[in-house]
Amino acid sequence: MGRKADLESWCNSVFRDAWETRQGAKVPDEDSKLSLMNEAIELEATVLYADMADSTKLVDTKKASFAAEIYKTFLHCAARIIQHYGGAITAYDGDRIMAVFIGDQKNTNAVNAALEIRWAVLHIITPQMKRTYQTTDYVLRHVTGVDSSSLFVAKTGVRGANDLVWVGRAANHAAKLSSLPSDYIYITKAVYGRLNDSAKLGSNGKNMWEPRTWTFNDQTIYRSNWTRSIG
Template identity: 55%
Template sequence: MALKDDLTSQIGAIFKNSWSETKGRVVPVPSDVGLGNKGTLLEQAVVLYADLDGSTSMVDTMKWQAAAEIYKTFLLCAARIIKSENGDITAYDGDRIMAIFIGENKQDRAARAALKLRWAELQIIEPQMKVVYKNSEFRIKHTVGIDISDLRAVRTGVRGDNDLVWVGRAANYAAKLTTLSSDYPTRITKALYDGLSSSLRISNGKPMWEERFWTPMSDMKIYRSNWWWSFA
């Protein structure tokens, strides 16, 4: 069958066939979800995106080995911290990482992971980089976005070469929040903030989050933070 005819047939089937959905109790991997019109629902899942800021400047001004080391160290810290808070890493995409948190205290665990990454940036990655690259003016910065919503995993691609796409507000909003300024590395939606315990809202009597309005998103209420969570 010619490529055009084959694609026309398959695309038509995707649009016309009905969908089936199952509820997930764990974060699925591609093999858990069928290739047809099938989805796995995660109810009120928390999505975290962490993105290294300034990558273009980094690769334009630093040797490739140094850039590679920064990528590796940032993603290593992010991954280890996410796992320490029982999050599931679902994707690496260049200089960013996506994770999903389900189960008890998922809002707290995701927010704490973000604040731990801020601490790791300041107390581990940057100081270790400066030991080797003493004269470099490059500063490591990052952004984290977190949201919560129903989320559906859908398998995309072709047999033998496929992955999951995550359909739901949390995946989109968490990713969009990482495009905002790294002056405040951590941003969360109101829906996420409302589920935080007091220990993740207040520290020594001071609020850890500042309420803002996300202008491009119809003045949606979000919260930003410059705080960190030490794990020394």
């Protein structure tokens, strides 16, 4: 079979074959028993995207080694915090990290992770950077987006070079929220409405979140520039 016929046959099978789906009890990973055909896992989940801002300017204006150190410290701190709150890291995409949370506390856990990531940027990464690079004018800025919905998870790619594709509102909207103006955490109404007070109220009892209208689809979202300290 020629290459053209092989690709035509593959696409025809994907479009015509029925899907086999099952409910997920844990966050799928590359070892999950999914084939490259029409098999998928469905689950209710909360997605977090933490994204560095202005990374193109960083790599264009600073030494590669310095940019790599910023990437490494940001992604490492974010990953450790996400794991602390029970999130599963599903992708590193250049200067950002994607994580999925499941369970009864998935929204509160994801938001508390976002608050701690912001604290780590301000009180761990930045001071440590300035100890070594005392004259640098670089300021690390980032955005975190969080949304919750049903997800449809399938395997994509080719044998030996494949990954999971996360289909659902939360995956797309969390990523889009992380492209909004920096130094804020943005969450959807679906997340805000299910938060425990530990992720909604500050130590003084004040609501940490302010409603905004998202021009992407005119829906109400919430943003915060508060943090949660790491002990």
